[in-house]
Amino acid sequence: MTDRIKLGISSCLLGEPVRYDGGHKLDRYLKDTLGHYFEYVPVCPEVECGLGTPRESMHLEGEPGELRLITSRTRIDLTGRMLSWAERRARELESEKLHGFIFKSNSPSSGMERVKVIDAKGMPRKTGVGLFAGVFINHFPLLPVEEEGRLHDPGLRENFIERIFALKRWRETVEQGRKTSLLIAFHSRHKLQMMAHCPRCATEMGRLVARASEMPSDALFEGYEKMLLEGLRLKATVKKNTNVLQHIMGYFKHQLTADEKLELLEAIERYYKEYLPLVVPLALLKHYVRKYDQTYLKEQSYLDPHPVELQLRNHV
Numbered sequence: 491m492t493d494r495i496k497l498g499i500s501s502c503l504l505g506e507p508v509r510y511d512g513g514h515k516l517d518r519y520l521k522d523t524l525g526h527y528f529e530y531v532p533v534c535p536e537v538e539c540g541l542g543t544p545r546e547s548m549h550l551e552g553e554p555g556e557l558r559l560i561t562s563r564t565r566i567d568l569t570g571r572m573l574s575w576a577e578r579r580a581r582e583l584e585s586e587k588l589h590g591f592i593f594k595s596n597s598p599s600s601g602m603e604r605v606k607v608i609d610a611k612g613m614p615r616k617t618g619v620g621l622f623a624g625v626f627i628n629h630f631p632l633l634p635v636e637e638e639g640r641l642h643d644p645g646l647r648e649n650f651i652e653r654i655f656a657l658k659r660w661r662e663t664v665e666q667g668r669k670t671s672l673l674i675a676f677h678s679r680h681k682l683q684m685m686a687h688c689p690r691c692a693t694e695m696g697r698l699v700a701r702a703s704e705m706p707s708d709a710l711f712e713g714y715e716k717m718l719l720e721g722l723r724l725k726a727t728v729k730k731n732t733n734v735l736q737h738i739m740g741y742f743k744h745q746l747t748a749d750e751k752l753e754l755l756e757a758i759e760r761y762y763k764e765y766l767p768l769v770v771p772l773a774l775l776k777h778y779v780r781k782y783d784q785t786y787l788k789e790q791s792y793l794d795p796h797p798v799e800l801q802l803r804n805h806v
Contacts, residue, residue, distance in 0.1 A: 494529040495658050496586055498626075500594035501534035503638050508534040512544040515594060517638050524651075527797065531586050535599035535622040539575035541568075550598045550607045550618045557607060559598055559621055569621070572599060576625035583626075589654045589661075590634035592641070593623050602627070602637045632719040633657075644805035645725055648796075653722045655796045656680070660718060668707040673714060674699055682792035684721055686734045691721030732762045735771050738787060745782045754778070768803040 501508050505516035537543060547562045559568045594600045597620050605618035619627075627635060634653040641647045663676045677699045684692035695717045702710055735758045739746075746754065757771040772793065779787045787793070796802055 494527055495589050495654060497528040497530055497654065498583065498586070498588045498591035499530045499532055500592065500597070500600045500638075501532035501537070502594055503592065504530060504532055506532060506534070508537045508543055510536070510543075510545050510547045515638075520592060520638060520641075523800070527800075528654075531583070531588065533579065533583075533622075535572060535576065535579075535620075538579065539568075539572055548598055550605060550621075551609075552607065553609070554617065557618055557621070572621045573625065576622040577629075579622070580625050580629040583630075587661075588630070588633060589657050590636075590650070591626060591630075593620070593635065593637045595637040595639035597623075599623070602635060602640075632716060634719075634723075644802070648802040648805075649722075649725050651800065651802060652683075652726075652795045653719065656683070656722055656791070657719065659791065660715060664711060664715075668711050670702045670707075670710075673702060673711065677714075678786075679789045680718070680791050682734050682738065682790050683795055684718070685737070686726040686730050686792060688721035688724045689730070689733075691717055691724075695721070728762060728764060731768055732758060734792060735761070735775065738775055738790075738792075741784055741787060742778055742782060746778065750778070764806050767806050769801075772803065 499520065500515075502513075502515045503517045504521050505514050507514050509515065536545065536548075546564060548559055548568060549562055550557045551560050552558045557569075559572050560566070561568065593602045595602070596605060598605060598618070599620045599622045601618065601620040602623050603619060604616040605620055606614050606616060607618035608614055623635075634650055634657065636646065636650045641650065659680075660676065663672050666672055677695060681692055681696070684695060695714060698710070698714055698717065705713075739751075739754055739758070742751075754771065754774050757766065757774050760766040761768060761771050775787075776793055778784070779793070
């Protein structure tokens with residue numbers, strides 16, 4: 491992929507001075523590292539709905555499903571204003587064809603989870619969702635979304651970015667036409683990747699593809715996309731990855747020498763015991779894929795689901 495992938499992001503994370511105090515929350519990893527691959531569409535709910543910078547701070551009050559956005563000192567209720575803007579902005583963002591969104595954590599407008607809410611007794615609880623984030627997620631229920639704080643976790647970061655690149659490949663496939671042959675080819679390339687996230691989903695998607703001739707193309711492709719994106723939300727665990735690694739090894743049972751087989755088994759076992767990162771057994775497998783010219787495995791997205799330069803599989 492040569493084009494950068496379009497992603498929504500909270501403006502302050504790119505260094506824009508839009509915070510209530512006139513500051514920002516620049517995240518260098520998001521701007522400088524991921525910025526090589528993503529084209530960001532910045533969004534600041536407070537500024538875009540007409541509030542100035544700097545401005546009075548605000549917070550959420552109430553109970554789940556009935557949250558109110560209240561200014562901290564003057565106690566002005568901005569809920570209606572924010573929700574009205576958020577609904578309109580979500581509709582506008584449809585034309586951007588975003589592949590995901592990175593929200594600012596703890597924000598009463600953009601926090602994705604565990605946002606502070608003041609209850610009826612005046613006690614703070616980490617139970618809220620920012621008003622804009624809630625509207626966006628409801629409007630785009632399948633899109634990958636994350637907070638910048640959670641992206642500091644290597645596993646969550648890898649999962650989020652993997653989903654974005656998978657969605658990019660899926661949309662590029664759909665743009666060629668909703669043809670059964672293209673769906674079969676896509677599923678074949680992504681089967682092992684799905685097995686690493688959700689073996690049950692991989693099986694169900696295979697059954698759906700097998701019934702492709704019995705279904706209208708729109709229903710077929712929409713159903714497959716839903717399974718794809720919901721399945722990839724589940725993290726690829728050490729146990730599931732190990733099962734996939736062993737499955738791939740089975741393709742070489744008549745080709746590997748005794749020493750090669752032993753070396754690969756040791757690498758997989760050490761990964762399973764969390765002594766080595768996933769990149770180690772994968773490097774061996776990719777070497778054997780080239781050496782023994784395994785055509786089917788060469789096409790597998792599991793071996794390279796995202797740019798190797800991001801080093802997302804180097805953590806233990």
